[in-house]
Amino acid sequence: MHHSVSIFGISFLVAYLGCGEAHFLKMTNAVCKSYNQSWVVVHYCRLKAYSRTKTSLNINITLSEPANNILVHAKTMKRANGYKPFLFDFTIDACEFMRRRNHPVAKIIWNMIKNVSTINHTCPYEGVQMLSDFHHVEVPIPLPSGDYLLLIDWLFDGKPQFATNVYFTFVEDLLPTSSKHRRSSLSFRIDV
Ligand SMILES: *[C@@H]1O[C@H](CO)[C@@H](O)[C@H](O)[C@H]1NC(C)=O
Ligand SMILES: *[C@@H]1O[C@H](CO)[C@@H](O)[C@H](O)[C@H]1NC(C)=O
Numbered sequence: 001m002h003h004s005v006s007i008f009g010i011s012f013l014v015a016y017l018g019c020g021e022a023h024f025l026k027m028t029n030a031v032c033k034s035y036n037q038s039w040v041v042v043h044y045c046r047l048k049a050y051s052r053t054k055t056s057l058n059i060n061i062t063l064s065e066p067a068n069n070i071l072v073h074a075k076t077m078k079r080a081n082g083y084k085p086f087l088f089d090f091t092i093d094a095c096e097f098m099r100r101r102n103h104p105v106a107k108i109i110w111n112m113i114k115n116v117s118t119i120n121h122t123c124p125y126e127g128v129q130m131l132s133d134f135h136h137v138e139v140p141i142p143l144p145s146g147d148y149l150l151l152i153d154w155l156f157d158g159k160p161q162f163a164t165n166v167y168f169t170f171v172e173d174l175l176p177t178s179s180k181h182r183r184s185s186l187s188f189r190i191d192v
């Protein structure tokens with residue numbers, strides 16, 4: 001039992017490492033909404049298509065007053081008869097995060113967006129906030145293929161002000177010839 005589980009685990013890991021460009025994550029929809037027009041105005045929040053497997057995310061919003069006290073509530077969902085909570089659900093203090101980079105999952109997201117956003121500074125945030133042509137997505141953990149949703153609610157002074165929700169599809173492994181070979185040869189060696 002233990003033996004077969006570890007073989008499965010190892011071949012899964014190799015499939016993941018070996019698949020290279022065979023897996024992809026494609027953002028399929030972006031929905032941003034303001035809960036309080038007098039603080040947050042969403043100018044646009046949209047995807048641009050690059051190819052069959054790639055889109056980029058573009059967001060432009062204005063904060064009409066400074067935000068000094070920001071909580072970010074992030075939650076990932078996976079589709080299975082509707083979207084169900086999956087893997088992550090956490091709330092962080094964004095102002096503290098920008099000072100200390102103290103949350104591992106937020107740090108993964110931060111590393112992906114830091115070059116293409118206007119948010120690389122500490123609180124307060126005011127005026128136009130942008131995410132421009134964000135498409136460099138990396139998934140640092142193995143995910144099963146499927147449809148996902150990343151829900152982010154932004155709270156100022158403890159109250160929800162706006163949401164940025166991104167739908168994406170993850171395809172784990174298209175099994176091109178090279179990765180199929182790599183995976184079966186390793187499993188074979190372990191079985192012997
Ligand atoms: C909406 O935004 C205004 C600032 O423009 C703020 O004074 C008010 O408290 C906010 N309302 C809520 C419910 O957060
Ligand atoms: C973002 O929206 C603001 C307000 O509509 C506009 O002035 C600004 O030019 C926009 N920036 C970009 C890069 O689209």
Ligand SMILES: *[C@@H]1O[C@H](CO)[C@@H](O)[C@H](O)[C@H]1NC(C)=O
Pocket residue numbers: 111112113115136
């Ligand atoms: C961000 O920019 C730096 C320096 O230009 C570069 O080394 C890094 O790979 C970029 N990161 C991403 C996620 O694009």
Ligand SMILES: *[C@@H]1O[C@H](CO)[C@@H](O)[C@H](O)[C@H]1NC(C)=O
Pocket residue numbers: 114115120121
């Ligand atoms: C973010 O800002 C810091 C401090 O101004 C700077 O050292 C760093 O290079 C910036 N990072 C990016 C990705 O722009």
